[in-house]
Amino acid sequence: MRPGRLVLTLALLRARGGGAAPLLDQLPSGVTSVLINIGSSLNPVLPPPENRSVISIAFDPIVASEIRSKPRLYVVPAAVSEEGGLATMGVYNADGGSSSLLKPAMTAEWNVGFEGALPPTKIVPVLSMQSVLEAIPPRLLLWLLKTDMQGKDFSAVASVGSLIRRVPYIMSEVWLENLHTYEGASNDYCRDWLPYMLKMGYRPKALHGGGRAPRRTFAGASDALTFCSQSTGRSQARRNKGVEILEADAFWVRNDTSLPPPPIFITKAAINNEAIHFGVRDIDKYNYRPGLQSGGGNVWAGRGK
């Protein structure tokens, strides 16, 4: 085959989808880093208001159209999981705030519809975590990955193997003490996350849960491992008290990063809290500035002068 023809054939293959994977190659020039929020609900991670080099990409298949638009926030109406395709998704909580590809492990107020009716189900597009990460052009920094995937967090992150090391800062929703929010999923901090993330070269920095869930910062891997070695005893005590769900955000930092923590907070107090969760105590040196954001509740900031 003549070289010219080979080029043409390759071009045709590409045009038919036989070639390069899709890529976010038309982002505004000047963008150098990306915050990714999977399962954003109505409160996506927002880019700092005054730093035009940062964009945020939020994924939510149920409430995407209700997320208020913001500069440099991109909203993708899709679920993310270990594999792509099409799936049914249970819409839980009246506002779709905790919809999942999985079935709840128990019947509770948050997952039954009005007066006990079955929750509605939607058919949603699902992207593989790998395709999401690979779509971010390699020249861009993937500064933060925040997941709140209602049980799919661990399997999705584990599905990409060493590709996860593109991300220096990770916040993931985890389950604790062997309690399951959804059936058939592995998302336990001690059983699944901690051993895996240590193997992948991440430092466990903190666990931060609401209500009865633990709030802990870890001095190092051994501190987190000790916390986990005491998990079985705690688990029984929780069960005896009738606790069915225990969830928290886990904070991870890649072992070799020298980047500052991602700028994701609104109030000064929150800046300090979240920075501490990522193991950063001298946050003032980064001069982050609180920035008010939409949606209510979440705390995201910009970096000041």
Ligand SMILES: *[C@@H]1O[C@H](CO)[C@@H](O)[C@H](O)[C@H]1NC(C)=O
């Ligand atoms: C970070 O973790 C990776 C993967 O476990 C490992 O190969 C590497 O040596 C570690 N680097 C540092 C600086 O600890």
Ligand SMILES: *[C@@H]1O[C@H](CO)[C@@H](O)[C@H](O)[C@H]1NC(C)=O
């Ligand atoms: C803006 O964000 C970039 C990363 O995209 C970071 O390197 C830079 O320090 C930030 N600038 C300011 C002024 O915060």
